[in-house]
Amino acid sequence: MNRASVKKVVVIGGGTGNFVVLKGLKKYPLDLTAIVSMADDGGSTGILRDELGVLPPGDVRQCLVALSNSSRLMRSLMNYRFENGGLGGHSFGNLLLSALEKVTGSFEKAVEEAGKILYIRGKVIPVTTHQVRLKMVLNNRKVLEGEKEVYLSKEIDQGYKTIYLEPFPKVNPRVIEEIQTADLIVIGPGGLHTSLIPNLLVEGVCEAIAQSDAKKVYVVNLMNRKGQTTGYKTSNYLGELVRYMGKDLFDHILINVQKPAKELIDVYAEEGDLVENDLDDERVVKADLLGRLAQESKRDFLKRNLIRHDSKKLAEELIKIVDHL
Amino acid sequence: MNRASVKKVVVIGGGTGNFVVLKGLKKYPLDLTAIVSMADDGGSTGILRDELGVLPPGDVRQCLVALSNSSRLMRSLMNYRFENGGLGGHSFGNLLLSALEKVTGSFEKAVEEAGKILYIRGKVIPVTTHQVRLKMVLNNRKVLEGEKEVYLSKEIDQGYKTIYLEPFPKVNPRVIEEIQTADLIVIGPGGLHTSLIPNLLVEGVCEAIAQSDAKKVYVVNLMNRKGQTTGYKTSNYLGELVRYMGKDLFDHILINVQKPAKELIDVYAEEGDLVENDLDDERVVKADLLGRLAQESKRDFLKRNLIRHDSKKLAEELIKIVDHL
Numbered sequence: 001m002n003r004a005s006v007k008k009v010v011v012i013g014g015g016t017g018n019f020v021v022l023k024g025l026k027k028y029p030l031d032l033t034a035i036v037s038m039a040d041d042g043g044s045t046g047i048l049r050d051e052l053g054v055l056p057p058g059d060v061r062q063c064l065v066a067l068s069n070s071s072r073l074m075r076s077l078m079n080y081r082f083e084n085g086g087l088g089g090h091s092f093g094n095l096l097l098s099a100l101e102k103v104t105g106s107f108e109k110a111v112e113e114a115g116k117i118l119y120i121r122g123k124v125i126p127v128t129t130h131q132v133r134l135k136m137v138l139n140n141r142k143v144l145e146g147e148k149e150v151y152l153s154k155e156i157d158q159g160y161k162t163i164y165l166e167p168f169p170k171v172n173p174r175v176i177e178e179i180q181t182a183d184l185i186v187i188g189p190g191g192l193h194t195s196l197i198p199n200l201l202v203e204g205v206c207e208a209i210a211q212s213d214a215k216k217v218y219v220v221n222l223m224n225r226k227g228q229t230t231g232y233k234t235s236n237y238l239g240e241l242v243r244y245m246g247k248d249l250f251d252h253i254l255i256n257v258q259k260p261a262k263e264l265i266d267v268y269a270e271e272g273d274l275v276e277n278d279l280d281d282e283r284v285v286k287a288d289l290l291g292r293l294a295q296e297s298k299r300d301f302l303k304r305n306l307i308r309h310d311s312k313k314l315a316e317e318l319i320k321i322v323d324h325l
Numbered sequence: 326m327n328r329a330s331v332k333k334v335v336v337i338g339g340g341t342g343n344f345v346v347l348k349g350l351k352k353y354p355l356d357l358t359a360i361v362s363m364a365d366d367g368g369s370t371g372i373l374r375d376e377l378g379v380l381p382p383g384d385v386r387q388c389l390v391a392l393s394n395s396s397r398l399m400r401s402l403m404n405y406r407f408e409n410g411g412l413g414g415h416s417f418g419n420l421l422l423s424a425l426e427k428v429t430g431s432f433e434k435a436v437e438e439a440g441k442i443l444y445i446r447g448k449v450i451p452v453t454t455h456q457v458r459l460k461m462v463l464n465n466r467k468v469l470e471g472e473k474e475v476y477l478s479k480e481i482d483q484g485y486k487t488i489y490l491e492p493f494p495k496v497n498p499r500v501i502e503e504i505q506t507a508d509l510i511v512i513g514p515g516g517l518h519t520s521l522i523p524n525l526l527v528e529g530v531c532e533a534i535a536q537s538d539a540k541k542v543y544v545v546n547l548m549n550r551k552g553q554t555t556g557y558k559t560s561n562y563l564g565e566l567v568r569y570m571g572k573d574l575f576d577h578i579l580i581n582v583q584k585p586a587k588e589l590i591d592v593y594a595e596e597g598d599l600v601e602n603d604l605d606d607e608r609v610v611k612a613d614l615l616g617r618l619a620q621e622s623k624r625d626f627l628k629r630n631l632i633r634h635d636s637k638k639l640a641e642e643l644i645k646i647v648d649h650l
Binding site for chain 1: 372375376377398401402405407408409410411412413415417420421423424425427428429438442
């Protein structure tokens with residue numbers, strides 16, 4: 001395959017959702033870019049932001065690991081979490097990114113150097129290089145401050161007035177360039193208010209998506225999150241994104257139709273239920289997208305977050321779209 | 326130069342002394358091995374030992390950086406120390422070694438993997454892979470527990486009864502192999518009681534040195550440490566090493582004769598004085614070995630530890646010895 005025929009795919013999100021998409025697409029001859037939300041402020045990432053004043057490394061780390069062609073050991077190292085003492089809870093990859101930011105004086109340079117260490121395929125680009133906080137004003141006027149608070153809130157499904165980043169950040173110019181030259185833009189899966197929308201809240205991102213000739217795909221989440229997206233159907237997810245994009249720009253909407261093992265659904269009932277599909281236009285692509293563990297019901301596996309997309313199946317569906325470009 | 330003519334040089338010590346020797350020798354076509362004391366328990370290293378139960382990474386890190394052929398950025402990263410919060414005081418390289426130890430389940434494997442990441446020339450081998458503490462019984466029966474306590478003590482020059490590692494550790498078998506096949510063994514410079522002797526206290530190390538056909542060089546320290554080696558002359562340093570080796574095994578004793586700037590000596594008077602030479606046999610090699618900063622008297626440079634060996638000059642003298650092998 002010669003250079004001219006290599007398609008450029010830009011994946012927008014952050015966290016585990018991005019990880020699954022990137023891990024699957026990495027196997028194909030694509031020009032891959034991950035654009036990552038900078039709103040994370042929970043856990044290890046939150047502590048590093050507060051104590052060291054660095055930009056949030058967690059989501060970037062996950063994307064780097066997803067795109068890494070280094071040894072399994074290096075990938076395990078990046079995700080290794082210290083268990084005790086002052087280091088307790090920090091993942092090594094977060095510390096690498098934070099130390100690199102301190103040594104190079106730039107988060108973007110840090111991401112680039114970490115990418116070299118991990119032999120990544122493709123690029124990982126923070127959506128902004130400014131320190132921002134995610135804020136959400138609920139219908140009851142309560143203000144949720146920070147992504148962690150939004151993530152943990154159980155009242156968002158009661159409605160919210162607005163969600164924004166403070167201060168209103170300038171976009172990383174490389175993000176605009178990537179979006180403008182993309183052949184395919186993939187948004188999702190991922191936390192609607194905590195991973196996807198925070199990218200759309202950055203100045204210029206929605207405009208760039210609208211102006212890009214790329215085909216746009218939305219990969220809908222598998223599960224609702226109780227208190228956040230309780231009872232949401234696919235049209236509700238789409239509607240929330242369109243609210244920020246100003247217009248429904250999607251060419252394809254990728255929806256899982258495979259059912260997880262019943263025992264898993266029961267166990268997850270406390271967390272949330274399956275997203276039902278109520279969309280029925282020509283853009284909807286229905287496919288079996290569940291990860292292996294979501295189909296099993298062994299008690300050993302009944303931990304959180306097992307109902308996930310399968311990176312291989314997801315990539316196969318996305319590649320079908322790429323092949324038609 | 327063909328393989329058969331490449332000489333094997335084994336450097337025994339730990340910390341800054343080893344760093345200077347290795348950094349200088351790295352430039353030459355040698356088969357280089359650093360054997361590193363595992364007694365360190367101060368600072369970042371001590372916290373990691375206590376909180377995570379890992380082996381002490383600090384001295385190994387310094388040797389890895391000395392032998393590294395990676396970018397200046399990577400070397401800066403390894404020595405970068407976090408400044409705030411729960412991470413405050415930890416050097417990134419120490420965290421890398423500790424996380425690798427946790428992920429691989431072995432400190433030696435961790436050192437090997439870190440060596441790959443840093444593209445090191447040569448090998449870095451811990452003298453033992455058992456957890457040990459350095460202990461010293463003073464003449465007044467007070468027991469100093471741990472390398473840090475020994476390092477900070479101001480009463481060692483009043484004499485001590487004994488110094489030992491607890492529990493008495495088995496040597497790392499690779500150390501014996503390296504010593505047996507060495508052409509040159511370099512001991513020092515470095516903390517006499519805290520870096521050099523702790524290697525000699527490990528079971529089998531002194532016997533292996535005695536049995537090795539390698540030429541043995543002792544590089545004498547530049548400065549005495551007040552309260553530790555106050556008023557020591559070169560014969561006192563040599564005598565202390567011989568006490569543990571059982572016999573004077575040295576073929577060459579490398580002594581600096583260059584004088585630091587007078588202002589520096591004055592500033593350092595609180596820390597200790599210059600080591601005077603009182604040895605006068607055919608083994609003594611006198612040379613100008615001072616680092617550049619030790620010859621200057623600019624007020625800006627009047628910090629601790631500026632009176633150091635110059636890695637280039639030191640290597641040149643050692644290479645003269647290698648060339649005569």
